[in-house]
Amino acid sequence: MIRKRPITITVNGSTYARDIEPRRLLTDFLREDLGLTGTHVGCEHGVCGACTVLLDGVSARACLCLSVQADGRDITTVEGMGEIGALSLLQEKFRKHHALQCGFCTPGMLATAHEILMDAAPLTDTEIREALSGNLCRCTGYEHIVHAVSEALKERLGSIATGSALNAG
Amino acid sequence: MQDDARPKLIGSRVQRLEDPRLLTGAGGFVDDILLAHTLHVALVRSDHAHARILSVDVDAAGALPGVIGIYTADDFSASPLHATSRMKGYQSTGITALAEGKVRFVGEAIAAVVAESRYIAEDAAGLITVGYAPLPDLVDSCIAAASDVLLHEHHESNILVSRKFARGDVTEAFASAAVRVKDSFRFHRKTPLAIENRSYFADFNKGKQALTLYSSTQVPGVIRDALAEVLAMPGHSVRVVAPDVGGGFGGKASLYPEEILVSLLSRTLGQPVKWTSDRLEDLLTTSQAFDETIDAELAVDKDGHLLGLKAEILGDVGAYSIYPWTAALEPMQVAGFLPGPYQLANYQAEVVAVATNKTPAGPYRGVGRPAAAFVLERLIDMAAQRLGLDPVDMRRRNLVQPDQFPYRTGSGIVWDQSGFTECLELACKGMNYPALLAERSAARQAGRWFGVGVASYAELTGIGSRMSAAPGMPINTGTETATVEIDASGAIRATFGVASHGQGLETTLAQIVADELGVPVDGVQVIHGDSAAVTHSTGTYASRSAVLAGGAAHLSGQAVRAKVLEAAAFMLEADADDLNIEDGIISERGTNKTLSLAEVGRAVYSEMGRFPLEMRAELDLRATKFYDPEFGTTTSATHIAAVEVDPETFIVTVKRFLVAEDCGRLINPMIVDGQVHGGIVQGIGAALYEEVVHDQNGQALSASLVDYVAPSAAETPKLEVLHLDTAALGTLGGYRGMGEGGTIGAPAAIANAITDALSHLNINISELPATPERIYRLVTQAIEGDT
Numbered sequence: 027m028i029r030k031r032p033i034t035i036t037v038n039g040s041t042y043a044r045d046i047e048p049r050r051l052l053t054d055f056l057r058e059d060l061g062l063t064g065t066h067v068g069c070e071h072g073v074c075g076a077c078t079v080l081l082d083g084v085s086a087r088a089c090l091c092l093s094v095q096a097d098g099r100d101i102t103t104v105e106g107m108g109e110i111g112a113l114s115l116l117q118e119k120f121r122k123h124h125a126l127q128c129g130f131c132t133p134g135m136l137a138t139a140h141e142i143l144m145d146a147a148p149l150t151d152t153e154i155r156e157a158l159s160g161n162l163c164r165c166t167g168y169e170h171i172v173h174a175v176s177e178a179l180k181e182r183l184g185s186i187a188t189g190s191a192l193n194a195g
Numbered sequence: 196m197q198d199d200a201r202p203k204l205i206g207s208r209v210q211r212l213e214d215p216r217l218l219t220g221a222g223g224f225v226d227d228i229l230l231a232h233t234l235h236v237a238l239v240r241s242d243h244a245h246a247r248i249l250s251v252d253v254d255a256a257g258a259l260p261g262v263i264g265i266y267t268a269d270d271f272s273a274s275p276l277h278a279t280s281r282m283k284g285y286q287s288t289g290i291t292a293l294a295e296g297k298v299r300f301v302g303e304a305i306a307a308v309v310a311e312s313r314y315i316a317e318d319a320a321g322l323i324t325v326g327y328a329p330l331p332d333l334v335d336s337c338i339a340a341a342s343d344v345l346l347h348e349h350h351e352s353n354i355l356v357s358r359k360f361a362r363g364d365v366t367e368a369f370a371s372a373a374v375r376v377k378d379s380f381r382f383h384r385k386t387p388l389a390i391e392n393r394s395y396f397a398d399f400n401k402g403k404q405a406l407t408l409y410s411s412t413q414v415p416g417v418i419r420d421a422l423a424e425v426l427a428m429p430g431h432s433v434r435v436v437a438p439d440v441g442g443g444f445g446g447k448a449s450l451y452p453e454e455i456l457v458s459l460l461s462r463t464l465g466q467p468v469k470w471t472s473d474r475l476e477d478l479l480t481t482s483q484a485f486d487e488t489i490d491a492e493l494a495v496d497k498d499g500h501l502l503g504l505k506a507e508i509l510g511d512v513g514a515y516s517i518y519p520w521t522a523a524l525e526p527m528q529v530a531g532f533l534p535g536p537y538q539l540a541n542y543q544a545e546v547v548a549v550a551t552n553k554t555p556a557g558p559y560r561g562v563g564r565p566a567a568a569f570v571l572e573r574l575i576d577m578a579a580q581r582l583g584l585d586p587v588d589m590r591r592r593n594l595v596q597p598d599q600f601p602y603r604t605g606s607g608i609v610w611d612q613s614g615f616t617e618c619l620e621l622a623c624k625g626m627n628y629p630a631l632l633a634e635r636s637a638a639r640q641a642g643r644w645f646g647v648g649v650a651s652y653a654e655l656t657g658i659g660s661r662m663s664a665a666p667g668m669p670i671n672t673g674t675e676t677a678t679v680e681i682d683a684s685g686a687i688r689a690t691f692g693v694a695s696h697g698q699g700l701e702t703t704l705a706q707i708v709a710d711e712l713g714v715p716v717d718g719v720q721v722i723h724g725d726s727a728a729v730t731h732s733t734g735t736y737a738s739r740s741a742v743l744a745g746g747a748a749h750l751s752g753q754a755v756r757a758k759v760l761e762a763a764a765f766m767l768e769a770d771a772d773d774l775n776i777e778d779g780i781i782s783e784r785g786t787n788k789t790l791s792l793a794e795v796g797r798a799v800y801s802e803m804g805r806f807p808l809e810m811r812a813e814l815d816l817r818a819t820k821f822y823d824p825e826f827g828t829t830t831s832a833t834h835i836a837a838v839e840v841d842p843e844t845f846i847v848t849v850k851r852f853l854v855a856e857d858c859g860r861l862i863n864p865m866i867v868d869g870q871v872h873g874g875i876v877q878g879i880g881a882a883l884y885e886e887v888v889h890d891q892n893g894q895a896l897s898a899s900l901v902d903y904v905a906p907s908a909a910e911t912p913k914l915e916v917l918h919l920d921t922a923a924l925g926t927l928g929g930y931r932g933m934g935e936g937g938t939i940g941a942p943a944a945i946a947n948a949i950t951d952a953l954s955h956l957n958i959n960i961s962e963l964p965a966t967p968e969r970i971y972r973l974v975t976q977a978i979e980g981d982t
Contacts, residue, residue: 049314063227064220066441068390069474073900076390104220117218121210124865127873128697129217130224130391130441151913159909162900164390164442165697167872167937168908 033097037062038106048094053077055093056103064104064133068162075161078134079103085141104133107140116140116178125174127165135161139175143182151176204706204716205928208865211702212717213439213695222439225394225409226471233396234263236457236470237316239306239323240479241298244552244893245333245346248297250326251306259322261315263464266307268295271459273425276450278518282667285356285523288347288515288550292456297330299346299514300552301893302479307456309468332893336488336511336549346514346550353550355512355522356667360530362605363541368503369494376577377492381962382566382942384486384511384887385880387559388905389696391441392472393481395454397461405432408458413443414734415694417519417670419726421450422458437724437734440696444877445558446481447696448736450518478898482557483887486511487529487566493574494541499584501593503541504605506533506570510548513555520665522548525556527666528563534605535571536615536653536831537593542605552893558665558736560877564654564939569963572650572943576950577959586649586947587628590619590833594651610653613829613931614857614919619651622833622855625917631837631851639955644840645850646952650943651833656932657742658827664737672733674823675743679708679751681759681816683800685779685793687712687719689748692732693740694724698870698934700740703862704748707928711752712759713776714792738830738932741862746822746927754818762799762814763790765806828923830931832856834875834940838948845967845974847883847949853915854940858933859923867933871916874937880906881938882945883964953977 030045037060044059051070056062056079068076070089077088080102108114113121116139126132138161142149149157154175155168163171216222239251253265268291275289289295294305306323310316333339333346339353346353369375396409406428412418415435423430440447453470461468472480487510494503510526517524530544579589595602600612614621622628631647638645658664660673678690689708695701705719712719722728756776763781764771767788774781782789798805799814806814837851854871861867884904888896897903922929946960949970953960956977962969 047314057227058229061229062220063224063229064222066224066391067226068392069900071474071899071901074390074474104218107219109219110215110221113215113218120218121214124211124869126214126217127699127869128389128391128440128442129213129222130389130439132217133220136218155908155911159907162390162905162907164388164444164877164905165873166869167874167876167914168911169872169914170869172908172913 031094033094035096036100038102046093048092050093052088052091052093052096056088062103062105066130066133068131075138076131076134078137078161080137080140083144085138104136107136115181116143119174119178123170123174123177125166125171131161131163135163135171139178142175143179146182146186148183149179204710205862207863209702209706209716209863211699212705213699213701217439224391224439224441225396225411228396228409230398230467233467233469234309234311234464235313235316236460236468237308237313237320238304239320239325240476241294241301241303241305243298243327243329244301245330246298246327247330248294248305248325249328252324253306256308256319256322259315259319261311262319263309263311266293266460267305268293273455273459276421276425276518278516278521279669280356280521280523280667281669282356282358282523285521285667286350290450290452290515290518292452292459300554301895302476302554304452307460309460309464332891333552334889334891334893336509336551339551340547340549346552355516355548355550357547358527359545360606361543362607365503365505365541365543368541372494372502373497374495374578374581375492376574376581378573378959378961380489380491380570380573382485382487382569383964384483385559385885386478386481386483386887386903387444387446389442389444389446392474392477393447393451393453394471395457396467396469397457398467399461399465401465406458406462407434407436408454409436409438410454411440411447412437412734413440413448413694413696413736415724415726416692416732416734418450418454421518422455425455426458426462434727437694440694443696444560445484445562445736448734449482449520449557474900475898478903479895480554482517483513483554484525484556484559485566486556487526489529489566489570491570491574493578495578499579499582499589499592501537501539504534504539506530506544508544508546510546511551511553512548513551513553515555517555517557519668519670520558521668523667524558524665525563529567531606531608531666532564532567532654533571535568536595536610536651538595538599539605553889560874560938561935564652565878565881565942568650568652568939568943569946573946573961576947587619587623590649590651591616594619608655609826610829611925613653613831614921615651615653615831617919618831618833618855618857621917621919622835622853625855625915626835626853644842644952646838646948646950648836648838648944648946648948648951649833650940650947652939653829653831654936654939655827656738656830657824657926658737658739659825660823661825662827674821675747676729676732676819676821677744677747677751678817678819679755681755681792681796683796685791685796687714688722689719690722690728691744692729693744694734696735698735698740699863699866700744703741703866704744706862707745707748708752711749712756714779718779738934741930742824742828742926742932743822745862745930746824747820749927750820750822751818754820755816758816758818759792759795762795765810766790766795766798822927824926828859828926828931830856830858830933830936832936832940834944836944836948838945838952840949840952840970845970847965849879849912849945852912854937855917856933856936857919857921857931859921859926859931860929861918861920862930867918868916870934871937872914874935875914875941876906876911878938878941879911879945881964882942886964
């Protein structure tokens, strides 16, 4: 048997202590051990971006991350961004602009877009496309995703300018 | 639609009902389903393209703690399933859970390890040794067609099906032509590449002796019927559920060996058994597309009128004839749609579908039409160039005109009234075509390789029972069903046999039912993708769901509305003709008498004696209707692309892309736009990036997403889409199918645009994808040829 190691990870504000095999992927830990199946696995080699989560606030590929590497760190998954009836700004914009179809790439797309909003730099649509280029979507052709992120970013920048405490992601 | 229940939701940009769960991580894809005592499967797959299996050594793997069992084909007695066809001379192939005796492509599954976790299963799979006796690898379809070495020993040759079409007098057409243009076209192999990999989870209930298979499939009805046959179980004991499915594009529209495998394993072991593909397995085993060589020649008169077309189509269909569509699907559809939306009376084609040691080919968005449009639209541009005609003028004078419908094409397909010429004009107007040509001139003056490409096409969608969705396939795909019911609480459920996997059918079908009943859209719960919910269905593919399921939704919605009004009329002591339903409230015109749907539901089901006995026998608020559009309906479009080729890197950038299309009446314009956008970008991928590459031994070289390149947001231009939005005459509701069209026109438009950009070098793009390497070679040849 492979010797398990103790880890403590905070996910969406809750802290979990588990004994875990060193080889266990963060995606499997989130999905199977914590039941947070919103983080999806699309390629397991870091290209498609479906598994993107926020690791200490920075976007990271959960499929390329071992759970033990996340020991002591803070993770936000799609489940921590908003909920049915209380969608986040980005989730609202994705819905309004029809920026998802099958919804499989969406959690990773939201994580990357969340980081764009956190960076809070004004971006052209071309720059938004570049910033989203690490997340593959096969359904939407990206057009509506760019609309959603662009509008969310504008509102975020507007709220920063006016000092209002608009929910970021 | 009732008189004063005019459509409120149909035609509106209704926000999708499925979005809240998908946006919050609360969706339920197959791999998200977690059941206690689940066992996991890892597969040992062939690393030979063609070999006899001599031995499978499982001793070391079996000794690993946590391994439950290791299985090969010898462990199962189920007989192979065959995709049958009515086509003369067709040779079928068997589909089994695991390879029997030999392997025919790299990635074919040989042994299955069942273990307590996927980690252990993969550990064990790595310890299994397979002994092979290699056979000649038949990778090239020309060689395979003529080879004495057979993939399937019981066959007469590797040609699974072949056919000749001829209509009109082709010889005379070519003899009298002022211009003849021809080329050999090659559209390389691609893969659908849904972001969700295929995933199957079987849960056999020992007590009920019943199986539930959760499958990432587009066709739960087809899979249910197939499994009932393979497992020799009655259909009512086999339930196939397609929950949230992460894209399909045709790649999830066929029966796969792994669906049979997990079902057999769960029944054998009495525990839930799950297998989820990884991306390597997806790139090796999910059905692939295109891979055709098409030699075609077009005859044109001096005024640019099309006279005749000849084509020889050689399709590489891979190792097996896929279930249920058969190997005829893709290459035969190329021949069927090659005459395009044009007046073209004289046509002949020969189609040969050859088995090779590659991944089986199957349905992919557009099926045959992307290759057909690529070839014909290139030939038309070649002819236009010879005659000095503008490509738009060339199409304008050849498209089937509004007064010529219905029009029978050279292949026998009948186009019903559709906006062929209107789409061409709308595209030119939307793009400001003269201004685009001026922009091209300016760019060329500045030394830039800038090109404009136009492509028009038509496709048959919403196919009814008088045709087959796949040529020669015997199963009926021409009907769909809808059950609309109001329960005792007044809540509305609409149940369909189709299976949404991104199309937003939970919203669009709810829009139709809600308009028929006069209720808010979020008051209608749509059930789909569950074989147990309907008596018969196939699923969602071939741009059929809006037309067929939408039609059935109208019919059953109308029937339930009539039942509601009958009950309400009795309760209100009114005439049903004087009643209206709006926002779920039934009211009598001219009075203040009202009832809610909940009150009617409660009265009908729960309040004994409320209705007289003679009414009660028929009084449920429920109706099941079927819709069969008989032939289908024609969707058409014109695509215009502007591209620029970098003279140093030979990378093609799509600068602008516009589609003008006629998909009939739009149910939800936002969703229609999204479908077109997605289709275009898959077409851009097919034109520029996406290619499954095999070496001479049949090894897949494009075995990761680094090697198989799909377009990201950065490579994708802003997309412009215009609609005619005119109701189709031949379908209930006036809808036409539109899920695939984006992928049909885009490769052709881009190939024409690149050719235009390279016109100063006299280069014809006859091979797709037009990768930088291919363009580099063409440019180098052109320049060397000049010196």
